[in-house]
Each structure stands twice: as C-alpha cells, then as structure tokens.
Amino acid sequence: MTSKEIDLTGPSGLKAWLTTDTPGSGWQAACGRAYRGWRSFASNPLGLVGLAIVVLLLICAAFAPWIATTDPMAQDLALRLQPPSQAYWLGTDRMGRDTFSNLVYGSRVTLYIVALVLVIAAPIGLLVGSTAGYIGGRVDQILMRITDIFFSFPRLVLALAFVASLGPGLNNAIIAIALTAWPAYARVARAETLAVRRSDFISAIRAQGAGSWRIIFRHVMPLSLPSVIVRATLDMAGIILTAAGLGFLGLGAQPPTPEWGAMISVGRQNILDQWWVAAVPGVAIFVVSLGFNLLGDGLRDVLDPKMT
C-alpha cells in the first residue's frame, strides 16, 4: 500500500467510520467506543509495555512446541547443571532438563492457573456482589459479612490451609486460590451495583415487570463487568505470585510439570554454584507479573477514569 492510497482512504475510510458522531448501528457504535478506548490506552506507554509482555506470554504458550529448543521433559544426567550455552540457552537443571524449554512450557501452566482462577472466582464475586448490592438489607449484610470473613484472612495462609486439606496438586492449588480471590470482585461488583440500582433505567425495567434476577443478570452485572475485569487484571499478578509460592512450597504443580515456582524450588538446591537455575524462573515470574500490573493500570485508566 502506498502513502497515496492511505490519503485516499483516510478521511472517508475506516477511521471516519469509527469516529463518526452518528453511528448507523449498535455494532458501529460499539466499534467506535472500542477504538476510542484503544486510542486512550495506546497513549500510555507503560500500558503498552504490559500488553506486549502479556501478548508475548500468550504467544509462548500457544506455540510452545515450536519455540522450545528441546523436549522440556527430556532428562540427560550427563548434561546436568550446564551453564547457559548455545545449545542450552539458559542452562540445564539438576536433572539435565533444558531450562529455556521448561520456561516456555511453564507459560502454559501459568496461563492455565490464571485463567481457571478467574473463571471460577470472577462469576462468584460478580454474583455475590451484584446480589448483595441490588437486593440490599439483610441479604447484603449477610453476604458482605461472609466476604469480610474471607478478607480477614491473609490470602496465602488461607490458600495454604485449603491445599493442606485438599492435598497438593495444581488443580487443588487453583481451587484454593480461587476461593481466596472472589471476595475482592464481590466488593467491586457491589460498589458498582450500588451506584446504578437507584437509576431511572433500572426503575423503568422494573416498571415493565422484570424480576430481580432478570435485572441482576441482564442489567446490573454487565455494568459491573468492566470494573471487575480491571480488578481481575490487577489481581493476576497476585494470583501468579500466590501460585508460584504454592509451587515453591511443593504444594502446587508437582514435578515434572514445568511450573515456575517449583522450578525455583528445585534450583535452590544448587544455588551456591549454579545460581542461574533458580534465578531464571524468578525473572520470568517477575516479568509476567509486571506485565499484568502495567496492563491493569493502563486498563484502569481507560475503563475507570474516576479511580485515578
């Protein structure tokens, strides 16, 4: 495409369609809103860095077999604890497994944890918060008291106690983290619900005969969703760190699953002479957590300007 063509399509093309004041359809209006959101997000360089890190993580996870240089499970005791070299970019661990390949496959485990925790925790939080905020009164008091009880626990300790009784393992760790993650979303959803429950459009819907559940599910929850998403993005770093902590303690993913926290725990045994074995997965956790934090900050500025 030459510059001339861009000039031709410029004023009347896609951009104009997106930025028009008079969208012809709901779809066009939604696209326009997304476009303006993106423009505002893109003006924040740190948010873009965060997005880039998260996209990189997604690519790593999706194309792990092609990116990894060796099979992550392949052990070669003759080549244990190698320093970084051309064949083993980040060295090998005490079982002779390639650290780089494990790191790449570990991105799948990390995404699996984050996604499942959110899939479990976000709907619970959304449901509890919206219900408490919309119905109010006794229901609100009881639900929020339960939320407060979960808040009065340190998250990691509660997750530890859950894993202790469920037994160690990746899926149990995910359940434990999800059980400690939902109260934050419930609070956010409740605050959002309180802001809209008295508005005219809710009254109008009620006057048309809609029941409480219909209003909560169809009209209140969708409005709480953006705030919950922002909160969840900011939470992802915390989820990753908690999962890594559980893995480090030997309560999360079990070897040989390439989980980053467990990799640090393995590398720690050779910290004196082969420090990089433990150092590298820690850097990976740090970079990914940082990415989610930056992305979350950027999203918050776009979706929820009043919080800044």
Next chain:
Amino acid sequence: MRRVLAGGGGLLLSLFATFLGLLFVTFVIGRLMPIDPVLAAVGDRASVSTYNQVRAEMGLDRPLWHQFLIYAWKVLHGDFGMSILTARPVLEDLIRVFPATAELATVGIIIGVVLGIPLGVWSAVYRNSLLDHVMRVLGLVGYSVPIFWLGIMGLLIFYLELQWVGGPGRLDVYLDGEVPTVTGMIMVDSLLADDWEVFDNAFSHIILPASLLGYYSLAYVCRMTRSLMLEQLNQEYLITARVKGTPERRVVWRHAFGNIQVPLITVVALAFANILEGSVLTETVFAWPGIGRYITTALLSADMNAVLGGTIVVGLVYIGMNLLSDILYRIVDPRAR
C-alpha cells in the same frame, strides 16, 4: 461517651462474628480432608466396634452443627489439639514459635514505616520528580517480584558472596541458648542479658529477611502516604496557611501531614498484617523458626491440627490489628468520638 461505648460494642460484636466465621472456615477446611480421621487414629485393621467407639469419642457421630460447637468451644479454650509432627499440644508449639515471627515482623514494619512515610510525603510534595518516579518503580517491582525468590537471591548475594549478613536461622549455632529466654525475641532477650555479642549476631541474621518484608510494606505505605498527602495538598486551608506566611516545611509536616495521621494508622495496621502473610514464605526461605515456617512444615506432613491452629492465630492477629486501628482511630480523631 455513650456513643463511644455503643460504637465499641457494635465493633466488638462484628469482630466476634468475624472470629466465628474464621472458626467456621477452618472447621470446614478440617472436614474437607479426604483422609478419614477415625481410620487414621485406629488403623485399618481395627474392628467395626472399635471404629465406632473411637468415632463416638471424637464426636464425629454427632450432627455437623454440634461438631462445630464442640470445635469452637475447644478453640475458645485454647485447645487446638495435638500436633502429629511434634507430639505436643499445638497451642504450646504456637506460643513457642510466635515470638520469632513477632520479632521479624516488628523489625520489618519499623523499616517499612520509618522509610515509607517520609518517602511517601516527599513523593507527594515533589510530585513527578525523580524521587517520585523512583518510588513508583520500586513499588511496581515490589508488587511483581516473588518474595521467596528475592530472599534466595538476597541470601546468595549478601550472605554467600559478600558475607555482609548472617545466614539462615536466628543465630549462629554456637550462640544458641547463650541468653536466657524471657520474651522469646532474641534481640530483646540479649539486651536484657546485656550480651552484645548475641545481639550483634541476632541483628546480622534478622536484617536481611526483615529488610525484605520491610521493602514490601515500604512500597505499600509509601504509595498510600503519597495519595493521602496529594489529597491534602490541594486543599484550600494550605493556601491560607501559606498566605499567612507559614514556612513551607511547617505547611507540609504540621498542617498537611497532621491531617493524614489518622488514615495512616489503618495503612500501617494493614501493612503489618500483610507482613505476617509475607513471613510465611520468607521464614521458609530463611529457616526462621516462626509461625510461617511452622505452618509450612506442618503442611508437608499433613499435620492438620497444627496448620489450622497456625491459621487461626494468624487470622486472630489480623482481626486484632483491625481492632487496634479502629480504637486508635477513635482516640486520635475527635470526629470519630
């Protein structure tokens, strides 16, 4: 005065409800366990009648709400059951390990508050200055880096390589038991015994883990102080003070900072509670014989009584910190009276 009492009564009631909830959660966690506690006690060769007898003795044949009441009653009387691992009452173990955590957390919070508050105030006063940006980056790193990894790297650099600090544990082995245990906090005990060698040694051991915990609370305290200060710095009463010729230092520290002291209490209490959470992993890395390490060691041997006992104590400290900050709030802020 009556309103204070009424408010305090409501507060106590809600705290008690929270505590019952905490007990309920730990009760449920204890029952979730896939291991049959009766079978674990009698072994799988016991006869049915023995099994039933032990089951009745453990109260497991009663309805769940009854079991919960028994459990709550026991915990309220300090009976957390026996630890499988140490073969001692869990309460005894917890009393023994708690001072180590208290010492570590206290040094940590001192570092976090003494540095965090002034840095937060300066970040707000000199907004968008180099200091402000550095603090923001430090905060972001603090929220993103795994504390146990930082601990391992800290040990590698400052203990193994540079030998600036003591290694894992609370003291060098040859000094163990040198000073009599009074408070259980070695630094306090060594001062009481006037034994400076032990004090120096204990300090060299505590400084690295406490700095790590302090860093995390510094990041939090600094950020909260900054945003609280920014709110005040835009207020008109500060302009009035400046117009009247009040020196800038007095405007910042006396007028603006004076007004954020009350909410800062809550921030510090929360930071202290967070340090307890961080201490679980930190103590594991630094072989620090405190409550966090007690919980994680018990976890690995499925010692549920010990795990739940430790969880309840940590939860209690959490609730206690909330109560303390509420009380201080009422004392310091005349509007809350």
